[in-house]
Amino acid sequence: MKRIVITTMTALAFFASAVAQNQNERVPAKGFAMFSAEDTFHPYEFTRHAIGDNDIQIEILYAGICHSDLHAAWDEQQEQGLHAAYPMIPGHEIAGRVAKVGKNVTKFKVGDLAGVGCMVNACGHCSSCEMHKEQFCEKGTTFTYNSRDIYHDGEMAMGGYSDNIVVSENFAIKIPANADLKRVAPLLCAGVTTWSPIHFSNVKKGDKVAVAGYGGLGHMAVQYLVDLGADVTVFDRTEEKRADAARMGATRYVNVNNPEEMKGLRNTFDFIISTIPANYEPIQYVAMLKMGGEMAIVGLPDKSTLNIANMAFLSQRKVYGSLIGGIKETQEMLDYSVAHDIYPEVEIIKADASEIDKAWRNVADGKVKFRYVIDMSTIK
Numbered sequence: 001m002k003r004i005v006i007t008t009m010t011a012l013a014f015f016a017s018a019v020a021q022n023q024n025e026r027v028p029a030k031g032f033a034m035f036s037a038e039d040t041f042h043p044y045e046f047t048r049h050a051i052g053d054n055d056i057q058i059e060i061l062y063a064g065i066c067h068s069d070l071h072a073a074w075d076e077q078q079e080q081g082l083h084a085a086y087p088m089i090p091g092h093e094i095a096g097r098v099a100k101v102g103k104n105v106t107k108f109k110v111g112d113l114a115g116v117g118c119m120v121n122a123c124g125h126c127s128s129c130e131m132h133k134e135q136f137c138e139k140g141t142t143f144t145y146n147s148r149d150i151y152h153d154g155e156m157a158m159g160g161y162s163d164n165i166v167v168s169e170n171f172a173i174k175i176p177a178n179a180d181l182k183r184v185a186p187l188l189c190a191g192v193t194t195w196s197p198i199h200f201s202n203v204k205k206g207d208k209v210a211v212a213g214y215g216g217l218g219h220m221a222v223q224y225l226v227d228l229g230a231d232v233t234v235f236d237r238t239e240e241k242r243a244d245a246a247r248m249g250a251t252r253y254v255n256v257n258n259p260e261e262m263k264g265l266r267n268t269f270d271f272i273i274s275t276i277p278a279n280y281e282p283i284q285y286v287a288m289l290k291m292g293g294e295m296a297i298v299g300l301p302d303k304s305t306l307n308i309a310n311m312a313f314l315s316q317r318k319v320y321g322s323l324i325g326g327i328k329e330t331q332e333m334l335d336y337s338v339a340h341d342i343y344p345e346v347e348i349i350k351a352d353a354s355e356i357d358k359a360w361r362n363v364a365d366g367k368v369k370f371r372y373v374i375d376m377s378t379i380k
Contacts, residue, residue, distance in 0.1 A: 024050050027057060030379065031162025032353050033087040037075040041161075041353040044087060048166045049152040056169050057100040058114050063160035064093030064186040064346075065359055065372040067216060067277040068300055072146050077300070085146055091160030092118040092144035093185040095175060096376075105169045113175035115334070116160065117188035118324045119143050120167045121151045132328040134171075160185075161356065163379050173331055176338045183343040186216060186371045187334055190344060192325035194221035195333040197273055197296035198228070200322065205229030207270040211250075212285055213299055214241050216344065217275035219370045222248050223342045233269070235285075241369065244345075267291070275299045282319070283310050289317040297321045344371045351379035 026047035033044035051057050069091065071077050075084035094116040098108045108114055122129050122137035129137050142149045145159030175184055194217055203209060207230045211221045214236040225232045226249035233252040234245040245253045254261045265288045272285050276299040283306060286295055297319065306319070325333065337343065349355045351374050359372040 026050055027166055029162050029164050031089045032356055033089045034073045035086050037084060040357045043353060046158060051100055051102055051166055053102040053104040054168050055102045055166050056098050056105055056108050056172055057164055057166050058096040059099045059164055060094055060096040060160055060162060060376045062095045062182055062185045063091045063374045063376055065363060066093055066189050067363055070360055070364055071300060085156055088146050089158040089161050090145050093189045094160035094165060095181055095185040107169040113177060113181060115173040115175050115184060115188050116144060116165055116167055117173065117330050120157060120171050121149060132326040134326050135324050161374060163376055171327060173334055179338045180343055182348060182373060183346050185373055186344040187337050188330060190216045190220045191337055192330045192333045193217055193298050194273060195224055196325040196329055197298060197322040198224050201271050201294045201296060203228055203230055203271050208268060209271040210235060210269045212272060212274040213276035214245060216371045217298060220344060221273050221275060222250055227340055227342060269293055273298060277301060279303050282306050286314050286317055286319055291316050294318040346371045346373045348373050348375050351376050
């Protein structure tokens with residue numbers, strides 16, 4: 001009997017040692033990477049940091065393609081002080097299923113649906129983090145890709161165009177079980193990016209509002225604004241989306257390339273959200289604000305100007321930038337979106353390098369309505 005007990009205890013000790021060892025092992029992953037700004041996508045195998053006590057590993061099922069992925073991988077954000085590091089695996093719109101959990105995790109269990117947005121870590125203790133604005137962490141935010149992870153030995157974060165991700169439970173978003181999972185991923189960027197300024201500016205029923213740029217971000221903004229009961233005008237540069245805007249509840253569509261449609265719009269709007277990712281002149285939209293009106297800029301063109309002298313003649317109109325949203329706000333947005341059946345319109349593509357390249361060309365040329373989502377379950 002004594003020998004059996006000793007043998008059992010020895011086996012348990014060995015098992016515990018093996019588990020501890022496994023917890024310290026890096027996690028193998030595969031995805032699609034670019035190796036230069038002029039490159040196309042290539043299959044790429046790499047490893048993620050080990051699953052810590054407070055971490056979860058998510059099997060990525062869907063990854064959205066955001067226009068900012070293109071800016072980052074093509075190294076077009078140098079004027080903003082952002083530089084590309086290669087190899088780069090883009091993707092900060094991630095939806096999947098929890099595959100493993102660390103021993104201290106309480107927010108998730110294996111099998112739960114979970115998502116990751118634009119960031120994967122922050123200090124959690126500075127004034128910004130305590131305000132639930134982790135994207136402005138004073139010690140340093142680790143964004144989901146092309147970002148040095150100071151919380152894991154300075155390794156470069158790799159994004160969602162891959163088969164799995166390891167992240168702190170504090171930076172994972174709970175996805176309701178009844179969510180339409182294939183359409184959830186873009187909410188974690190496009191959703192919260194538009195939701196946040198709409199609520200910051202306290203848009204309410206009956207307000208006259210405008211959405212400049214009717215793509216992945218813009219069509220989310222339209223849905224939230226219509227849901228609030230606002231009177232929504234859409235600005236875009238093509239006729240192809242006019243019917244879509246009306247279908248989503250916009251009362252007016254303006255083709256900015258038609259001078260006649262651009263007439264008579266000064267002093268019209270209480271709120272404007274600009275989602276335009278290409279170079280443009282924001283002042284033409286500022287002039288459309290009523291006195292006391294607000295314009296939120298969430299699009300990221302590589303170059304743009306806002307003439308200060310012109311602003312002086314457009315007094316008492318407010319212009320501000322907005323960067324995604326904190327984790328708490330992202331969770332609130334997702335819960336609200338699912339409850340109100342607000343989702344992006346998506347086109348699902350296979351997890352294939354040539355398919356992703358083609359999708360990127362269409363995004364760059366403005367030929368997508370409205371969001372591409374990669375089905376990562378098809379990766380080979």
